[in-house]
Amino acid sequence: MVLSEAARSVWAKSFNEAGDWLPLWQHMDDSADIAGWLFDHWLAPGVVRLLAEEFAGDVTAARAAVTFLAGVHDLGKATPAFAVQNTVLAQRMRDQGLYMPPTKAELPERHLAHHTVAGHHLLIEWLLGKGWQKRSARAWGVVLGGHHGVPPDSAAENASRNHPELYGTGAWRTVQQELAERAAVRSGTSERLAEWENLKLSAGFQVLVTGLVIVSDWIASNEDLLPFSTGELPEVSENVERTSRALGELRLPAPWRPNGVPNDVAELFRARFRLPADAAPRPVQHAACEVAGTASEPGLVIIEAPMGEGKTEAALAASETMAARWGTGGVLVALPTQATSDAMFHRVVDWLDAMGAEDQQVGGAITLSHGKARFNRLFQGLVRAGRSIEVGCDEKQDRTPHAVVAHSWLSGRKKSQLANFTIGTIDQLLFAGLKSRHLMLRHLGLAGKVVILDEVHAYDAHMNSYLIKVLTWLGAYRVPVLALSATLPADRRRALLEAYRQGRKYGPGDGAGQDLAAIPADVDGNPGYPLLTWSEGPQVRTKVVEPSGRRTEVSIDVLGGSVEDDLDALTCLLRDALSEGGCAAVVRNTVRRVLDTASRLEQEFPGEVTVAHSRFMAADRMRKDSELLDRFGSPDRAVRRPERHIVVASQVIEQSLDVDFDLLVTDLAPADLVLQRMGRLHRHQRGTGQGDRPSTLRSARAYLTGVDCTQNPPELEPASARHIYGAYWLLRSAAVLQPYFGSSITLPDDIAALVQRAYGPEQVEPEDWRGAVSEAWQQWRERTESRESKARDFQIAAPTRPGKAIIGWVSANVGEADDDAQGQGQVRDGAPTLEVILVQHDESGHWFTPNWLPQGSGKLAIPREETPPDGLAQVMASCSLRLPLTFSNADAEEELWAATPPAWEQSALIYRMPVLPVDADGWGRIGDRQIRYTPEMGLEVVDSAD
Structure with missing residues (x-):
């Protein structure tokens, strides 16, 4: 499609050091082509099917819609509010008849028309011009409005459109039309617009496609992969090799597609968990695999069985069957603590390695997702292996000793949940219910996985409020969920099922709006133990499992x-x-x-x-957890x-x-x-x-x-x-x-009866x-209501009826959700505790790393006038220590930061943690409180009442 010189002059990325720039049309083409590749090769088949259900199952139509929205995502850059930012490139555009003031100062309200909001409005207006109703158009436009991580709210939407000088008139309108038409033609959307004008997109579709557009935009914005252009007005061309070469260098992992899953449960367990030839799975493991293999659609499966009965192995085995049946591309395992996440990470890697040993192509990327993951040796080894296969490597370098690697591009905080296999603390799942920037990426990662929730009984009212909200969205996405517990009260069992089933009503496809069958009465009582309870379409089913005989x-x-x-x-x-x-x-x-x-x-x-x-500080805590397993495992x-x-x-x-x-x-x-x-x-x-x-x-x-x-x-x-x-x-x-x-x-005979009596109404x-x-x-009731009310203040809305745009979905958000103490404080009840770096000092006042750390890490000199090098900063970060709640106050924090060298702020590894100096015997002070730290006892607060 031919573009006018005016349209070709619009810029997306300004000059780099070499004086090159990126025209908007090229960036739009790149983004659309990358989105198409991601749709074809990277999305899990189940997610593709979910998106296609919005179009009556037409995968080609879904792909066209996704590539179109990726193609027009930066349409808002074709406005004076954006283009005026670069003097030289703006003047080139003026020379083509696109008027804008000479300086930014003459557009003082530019902030009202950020290019995301501007794109939101421009796409809506373009669709209205095609005969669409505004309600339908807004559900498409919001993808553009949210592609920087936050959909516009109603205030931003209403304020910006009253400033035509920010959007441009005359020639500007023509250029905007040209760029939108080009994206529509290239994506195959043009001929479908008439049949889509009354389509009611679900909230889930809007969220997931926004996430996909964000990923496409980030890749398309990487100059190392997609070089800028030279010359003042590059010719429009179709370079099919441009994005394919870039994606070849990036080497994103394909979704996990299990094949050859043994039909015999005993054979499956022996192969995956390296059991003796005569080993037999326990009844609850058989039952879990049976449900996974026979349920008519994905749902929530609750497994209640005694401690040590092999629920984790049951869930992993069932997840393989679920992934094969429903087209999920990976697994997420969420656990209560960092320590349990570390232990589970090793088990999951062993499971995947056993799968790979059976000549099944596992591939993919894995991530350990919590604030101390960088200190896990196995994970760091997989990170190093992942780096070796990033760009320009031969086949020999591709080989790693494990079936998976940690892909470095997917290891960042915002992208880690997109890895095929994610093992982390429950916070990572609960963050999916928190109003935060780039939340769509978390949802995109979840929608393509089987989700395993371990120790699901272990969460308080505040956390459960988030869990219920997240389960509602997982139901909307048809995500298979396995929830594990030895001791689950009946009211919690019902609440989990109701949340998942409620979300299913608002997802795409046949289940949308379908009436739900009543939950059987025995779900509220004590039907037996061990017990499986699962949702299957609008129904809920239960199965009492024969005990294994272990007593x-x-x-x-x-x-x-x-x-x-x-x-x-x-x-x-x-x-x-x-x-x-x-x-x-x-x-x-x-x-x-x-x-x-x-x-x-x-x-x-x-x-x-x-x-x-x-x-205990991080290094000591990990050492102690390992020692506990070595001695008492x-x-x-x-x-x-x-x-x-x-x-x-x-x-x-x-x-x-x-x-x-x-x-x-x-x-x-x-x-x-x-x-x-x-x-x-x-x-x-x-x-x-x-x-x-x-x-x-x-x-x-x-x-x-x-x-x-x-x-x-x-x-x-x-x-x-x-x-x-x-x-x-x-x-x-x-x-x-x-x-x-x-x-x-x-x-286990008395477990169910005791738990149901303790939590029952009588x-x-x-x-x-x-x-x-x-x-x-x-x-307790007053405290619980207060906790739940507090949690709701920062939670996203539940999925709504299809056709309603997700305007204001994360309004008043908390910023970026992360793994540190502050981030956990957002989804865990109570004030976030302060995390510090413990250092020792000698009589001369010199600082060094604690002397009990392993050789090569202990007693390293710590500079105070300059930024520590990364190797030293990594050791210092392993000395992070979470203080008790008594020190979560402004005075204590101010004192600790006052002692922290300003030069440390330049280190990406330690900049968020103040210092806590102690002497050679571990003694120190915070305010008027004396503290002591030893590797045997951890942190002691003298005369503390906490």
Whole structure:
């Protein structure tokens, strides 16, 4: 299609160092061609099918619409408001009859017509000229308005159009028409416009295509891949090799397309998890794979089964079948903590490697997604392998020791969720419900994956509010979701199902607007255990699964002593119970109780006490997690189990870490979490030479602390009742557990009944507790309503009826959502805690990295007058430490930043963290509080009440 000289003079990218520039028509062509390639080769087949459903299943029509919108994405640059920014290029345009003032100062309200908003309006007007209704046109125009990460809101939309001098008149209108027509012709959209004028695009389509346009624009804007033009007015041409060469150099991974998935579940498990030839999957694993293989459409599958029953393997195996059936291009696994994410990352890589060993073409990119991912050695190795295949490499360099690599272009904060396989903290999923810039990219990444939610019971009211919102969008995208839990209350089960099914009503295709069948009544009760519950179209189905036969009898009792002073009784118990050896876990609900307990036990059991909690710096935390697995993990890893040892830990030990103890002492917690902790007892069968259990600990035993059951109602440990769990759930937990004191709980037989009673609507407490329970319930209800209200303030809207534009979708957004403490504070309840870099100083005041770090990292001199080099900054970043909430205040933060060298702000690795200096023995101060850090105990705050 021929363009006028005026249209050819419009610029998209101004001069580079060589004096070259990029005409707007060329950038529009590049973006459209890249979008077409992404649609054909990079999008998961399921996402292509989802987009095509907007056009009655016509894939060619969907591709035309996507390439058209990518082609016109920068139409708003053909305006005086944009073009006036470069003096030379603006003058060339004036010479072609495109008038604009000589300077930006003469267009003082340019900000009202940013090229995104201008493009939004210009496309709408162009479509109106084709006979469209404005309502339909807005749902297309908003893609242009949002391609910088934020769709316009109604205020921006209304304000900008009242300034014709910003948009141009006369020749400007002709050029704008020419550019839009060219994009329509090249994409094949021109002949379809009449049939699309009454099309009602879903919110999901608008979000996903905006994300795809953003990716296309970013690639098309990369001058290394797509060179600028020379000359004053380059001729319009069709260079088919231009984008194909660029994409060949970028080498984006194709979607995962599993093939040859064994039909026999036993064969699948033996191949993927490298099990012995005679190994048989457990019943819940069989059932999960059966649902994955027979369900009529993607849905939400909730797997409830005991701890250690292999739910993760069940989910991974089922995800392979789901991906093959529904055309998803990868997997996302979301977990509660960084530590559990690190452990899962290794398991997923092993699973993919086993798949690759079967000659299945896995390929693709993988990412570990949390704030400390750069310290994970396996992930960093995959990052290095990924860099070697980026540009211009031969086949020999393509080979890596693993089935996947970490693609460097997809490793940035905004793009990491686009990798085929993503393992990270639950925050990464919850961010998909948060009003934030470039949110469309997160949705684009999610829409093409199977999503696995591990430990889905582990989230509070604030986080659950985000989870419900995200599940609604996943339902709209028809994303297969597997939610795993050992202990899920019935009301949570129903809420998850309702959210997913509600989203399904607003997605494209046959399910849109379809009435939903009532959820069966047994979903609200206790139909049995283990249990699978899943949505299938408008229906919800359940299946009670035969238990595997693994049973553990756990005798349970109260330790005794007061709620805040039980150390004498604890010491006596451990001295007696461990007299013949054995490994015990003591779980406390607060770090203060962990530290107090460990200090006392170290006096009684010198050298036999390990501490685990959240206040270790990153390097020490990772080392400790690895040591826990090496000492107390499964028999194939923990080959040198200590003869006698005590681990004193906070809640970090209760989630996803595969550790095994002979004896448990735990503070009272909500009933499901007490059962989770009990799941760390006698978790593995141990053979000769692998640390046989002492004769006194052949039977599993658990003791409750942090509660005085001699009182009526029981007296509760204050911090747990006020700040951690709330008195209401602790009292209900005590009520349902009390009948078992002096007796035993059978795992898994008693799990479902205990959890449903603890979280059910009926009264479980004795009559003389009623006053205290009623008061606690009122406090909990008020706190929950406040949390949910706070969460809603920053959440995106749920999907709406098709045809409504996503105007204002992320208005009042929080900026970029990220993995640091500030980012987590957006989706986790409570104030974000401050993260610092711990450094040591000597008597002369010189700073250095902590002396206990491994050789090559410890006692490195740290400059204060200049920016640390990247290698040193990486070590410093591994010394990041999250402070307790008591220091989340302006005074403490100001003091710490005042001590931080300004030169550090130039380092991309450490610029967001202030410094915390300590002396050679670990002592330091924050304000008037003395602190101490040691690699054995972590951070201690002297006389702290936290």
